[in-house]
Amino acid sequence: xxxxxxxxxxxxxxxxxxxxxxxxxxxxxxxxxxxxxxxxxxxxxxxxxxxxxxxxxxxxxxxxxxxxxxxxxxxxxxxxxxxxxxxxxxxxxxxxxxxxxxxxxxxxxxxxxxxxxxxxxxxxxxxxxxxxxxxxxxxxxxxxxxxxxxxxxxxxxxxxxxxxxxxxxxxxxxxxxxxxxxxxxxxxxxxxxxxxxxxxxxxxxxxxxxxx
Numbered sequence: 556x557x558x559x560x561x562x563x564x565x566x567x568x569x570x571x572x573x574x575x576x577x578x579x580x581x582x583x584x585x586x587x588x589x590x591x592x593x594x595x596x597x598x599x600x601x602x603x604x605x606x607x608x609x610x611x612x613x614x615x616x617x618x619x620x621x622x623x624x625x626x627x628x629x630x631x632x633x634x635x636x637x638x639x640x641x642x643x644x645x646x647x648x649x650x651x652x653x654x655x656x657x658x659x660x661x662x663x664x665x666x667x668x669x670x671x672x673x674x675x676x677x678x679x680x681x682x683x684x685x686x687x688x689x690x691x692x693x694x695x696x697x698x699x700x701x702x703x704x705x706x707x708x709x710x711x712x713x714x715x716x717x718x719x720x721x722x723x724x725x726x727x728x729x730x731x732x733x734x735x736x737x738x739x740x741x742x743x744x745x746x747x748x749x750x751x752x753x754x755x756x757x758x759x760x761x762x763x764x765x766x767x
Contacts, residue, residue, distance in 0.1 A: 615754040617691060617703045617727050621665075621720035623712025623759035633758045640706040642690050646715040647708060650677050664760055665717035674718035675737050684719055688726045688742040695751075712759030724755040 620636050624647065627634075637643060663670050674680060687705065694703050705723060709715035722737035727746050734743035 613752045614702060616695070616751040617705065618754040618756060619705045619707070619720045619723050619727070620756045620758060621707045621709075621712055621716035621760060623710055623716060623762070623765070624708055625710050625765045626712060626759045626762060629759075631758070633756060636704065636706055636758065637708075639704055641694060641703045642687060642705045643708065644683065644687055644706065644719065645708045646680075646683075646719065647710055650674075650680060650709075650715055652710060652714060660714070661764060664713040665721060665757075666760075670714050671718045671721065671737070674715050675722065680719065681738050684722055684726065684737075684739060685742045687723060688739075688745070691727055692745055711765050712757070712762065713764070717757050717760045720755060720757065724753055727751060728753045 620633055620640075622633065622636060660670055660673070665671055665674070691703060691705065694701075707716040707720045707723070722734070722739055725733035725737060726739050726743045728751065729743055729746035729749055731740050731743045731747055734740050
């Protein structure tokens with residue numbers, strides 16, 4: 556039997572015990588085989604085997620989403636993330652946009668090490684993230700388990716919000732070595748060994764630079 560024939564057999568409606576059905580509701584047999592005579596049978600007539608259950612991705616304990624507030628009008632899964640946020644960290648007013656400090660950073664993003672370094676070396680940023688990690692730990696310690704959404708915000712979503720989201724992910728995932736690269740090894744220690752499921756989403760990181 557060709558792969559094409561096998562695929563044709565395996566798709567379509569089935570009856571209650573797994574046989575594939577013709578449009579008129581009769582059972583489909585490979586080649587000329589029938590249930591009883593077996594003529595021309597390839598030895599594999601019968602109900603289709605049950606499909607292996609699809610392993611579902613675990614629900615994240617913590618989801619960290621970076622956004623650029625200049626993109627708030629856009630559509631998409633995370634357009635309303637601020638309304639769903641457990642913790643929202645706004646970096647726009649207290650921490651200057653890196654590209655205002657160095658014009659050559661305008662077209663770069665948090666994917667670039669130089670951007671992450673400048674953001675993390677900004678006075679106060681590490682303290683804010685360490686405090687946010689304590690907040691997350693507090694929510695996780697509550698008597699009712701519930702998913703936590705943490706939102707980091709800046710103007711365009713390409714520098715401050717994305718860099719701090721990356722740092723927080725390392726911390727909450729308990730990855731002490733990676734967190735150390737952000738100067739947050741101590742903050743990560745409280746999560747080490749907890750095996751939390753932590754998702755990182757950059758809503759606006761790869762969007763174009765906004766002219767303003």
